[in-house]
Amino acid sequence: MRKFALIIGASGGIGAETARTLASQGWNLYLHYYSNHDFIINLKTELLSNDIEIHCVQADLSKKEGVTKILYSIFQIDAVVYTCGVAHYGLFQDINDKEMDLMWNLHVKSPMLLLQSLLDKLRGTDHASIVLVSSIWGQTGASCEVMYSTVKGAQISLVKSLSKELARSGIRVNAVAPGAVNTNMMNQFTQEEKLEITEEIPMGRMAQPNEIAESISYLLSPQSSYITGQVVAINGGWYT
Numbered sequence: 001m002r003k004f005a006l007i008i009g010a011s012g013g014i015g016a017e018t019a020r021t022l023a024s025q026g027w028n029l030y031l032h033y034y035s036n037h038d039f040i041i042n043l044k045t046e047l048l049s050n051d052i053e054i055h056c057v058q059a060d061l062s063k064k065e066g067v068t069k070i071l072y073s074i075f076q077i078d079a080v081v082y083t084c085g086v087a088h089y090g091l092f093q094d095i096n097d098k099e100m101d102l103m104w105n106l107h108v109k110s111p112m113l114l115l116q117s118l119l120d121k122l123r124g125t126d127h128a129s130i131v132l133v134s135s136i137w138g139q140t141g142a143s144c145e146v147m148y149s150t151v152k153g154a155q156i157s158l159v160k161s162l163s164k165e166l167a168r169s170g171i172r173v174n175a176v177a178p179g180a181v182n183t184n185m186m187n188q189f190t191q192e193e194k195l196e197i198t199e200e201i202p203m204g205r206m207a208q209p210n211e212i213a214e215s216i217s218y219l220l221s222p223q224s225s226y227i228t229g230q231v232v233a234i235n236g237g238w239y240t
Helices: 013-024 039-051 064-071 095-121 136-139 146-169 184-188 191-198 209-220
Strands: 004-008 029-032 054-058 080-081 128-135 174-180 231-234
Touching: 004 013, 013 029, 013 039, 013 128, 013 209, 029 039, 029 064, 029 174, 039 054, 054 064, 064 095, 080 095, 080 209, 095 128, 095 146, 128 146, 128 209, 136 146, 136 174, 146 231, 174 209, 209 231
Parallel strands: 004 029, 004 080, 029 054, 080 128, 128 174, 174 231
Antiparallel strands: none
């Protein structure tokens, strides 16, 4: 039986690697993106070599209309991976209303609205699974990343509570909480700052996107059939 996964934020480093990993396992994919059209088209071309079905969906998830646009494109769904997000670096006192709304909508409200509307379809399939990509800062908090830490912490609370509500329906809900990952999100830091970060990490390096993707793949697989409500920390020992 064919299985379909929706990857929100498939044009990002973790999202793209997750798409590659799932495609290699025979998953059919909905690839959501916001603005990186050329990248998504190239990714689709690459992944079609796996003889799978791929649908690309452009939507702005900082707005409710973006959620509606995605929902219109979904006809069958077995798994949802929410990797979409942006970082915000700066002093808490300098965050304005517009930035707060953007971060809240993108990281918390949109995934809640999306999942709320997809539950009936997920209940109709075997081994349904949801994975949110949170962050180490959602677990422990970070100075100068207060807004980002707040919304990522909210994602973790969503996972812990929703997993209990959906367990009887056979829908599993988990999260991964990466530390520093070698993606474009790290471009806001200088090379010196990146070096300082890696020196704090016990393993002495950042994660690669495929290492996060493999953990997401595991949480979607039958091998993790008794795991729900969990947050898998993938941070090289940075926070335990």
